[in-house]
Amino acid sequence: MDQTYMYRYLAQEASEAEIKALFEWIDESAENRKTFIRYKQAWALTSSSQDDSEVLWKSLNKKDSFSKKTRILTLSVQKYAAVAIVIFALGLFVEYLIQKESSDSVYFSQTEIEVPPGQMSKVTLPDGTAVHLNSGSKLFYNADFSSGKRLVKLEGEAFFDVYSDKKHPFIVHTPGDISLKVYGTSFNIQAYPKEGEINTTLVEGSLGVFDQAGNELSLLIPGQNAQYIKSENKIVLSDVNTGLFTSWKEGLVTFRDESLQNIALKIERWYNVEIIFENTELKEDLYNGTILKNKPIDQILEVFKLTSSLEYRIEYRTDQPTLIYWK
The missing domain is CATH 3.55.50.30 (Phage tail protein beta-alpha-beta fold)
Known part of the structure; x- marks a missing residue:
């Protein structure tokens, strides 16, 4: 059975001929009926909008790589067929997380905020800066933070919406020998200690990336990502869709x-x-x-x-x- 038919039927886009062919196929065997039921049940978890389908076709499935050995999904069918395979199962772009925040989901000390696995949290620093912390992340700041020394250390992933203060730059230290300096901006940074790279994505404002000696390595503009590769001690700049790097907040x-x-x-x-x-x-x-x-x-x-x-x-x-x- 051409999976396009199942997709179009579930999306209420199938023609009479396609519907007839689909149900004839369903009636052919118990296995076909089970397959269709499984698709239909999973489809209920997702959106069937055309916009979502277009996004999914462009974004979802295993990626072919000519430089690496890969096992590739069969993509020789039309776009709807590929979407039908995966759109229902992932439930993409159609639901928002009911966040698992509770009174004991984040642990506070004087200078440390820790978010355990499976949790997320939003906190406000003494200067008014809002920070979204992803699971398994730690944020440290000094006791004198509110006196104008806006210095924090991040281990993990966080989205910062920094309160604007041109006299007092906001500095983020990471476990990868680089620091970020901002004045009033919003950005995402992924800096887990055990990972081989650090990704910094600027959404608004301006942001400088510095080494331990205080030398500026790059200056980001909105829509750019700086990938710091630890093993090579280098930074790769690229233009990106910032939503791909900040979607974890949703x-x-x-x-x-x-x-x-x-x-x-x-x-x-x-x-x-x-x-x-x-x-x-x-x-x-x-x-x-x-x-x-x-x-x-x-x-x-x-x-x-x-x-x-x-x-x-x-x-x-x-x-x-x-x-x-x-x-």
Whole structure:
């Protein structure tokens, strides 16, 4: 069965001939009926708007890479077929996270804010700067922060909406030997200590990237991303869609041409699981897509299995993160 028919039927765009062909196929076997029911149930989790479909076609599925060994989704069919495979399962761009914030979801000390796995938080610093913190992140600031020394240290990911104060620059130190200096701006920074790169994305204003000696490495303008590669000690600037880097605030995990290894790190942080690659070659496979954070982990794993034949098994443990094996 051409999956275009299923997509068009569920999107209420099918012609009479397409509907007739679809239902004839459904009646052919019990297996066909089960397949259609599975698609229909999953479709209920998602939007069926044409706009979303266009976005998904451009953004979702496993990415071919000529420089890496990959297993590629079959994309020889029309665009609706590819969308039908994955739009329903991921539930993309149609729901917002019911945030898991509670009175004990963030731990405060005098100079430290820590957000545990699976949580997000928004905090306001003494100067009025608003900070959104992603899961597994820590933010440190000095006790004299409010006296004009606007210096913070970030381990993890955060979106800053910095209160404008031209006399007192706002400085962010990271675990990757670089610092950011801003005066009044909004930007996102991903700086997890165990990851090999730091990404800084400027949404508004201006932002300077400095090394430990205080030398300016680059000056960003809105819509730019600075990728600092730790192992090579270099910065790569690129023009980006800033929404891809800030969508996590809305409960989305977005990845573009991203390795499965990096995606696994994001899943580990949010779901508090540990992912083990039984086939290490899978780590370099590239993917495009967006995951809703409020979906159960087993649904997310099924999505990867459906879209790329990625097999998995789960090992639940008491008082320890759940183990997930990918092969």
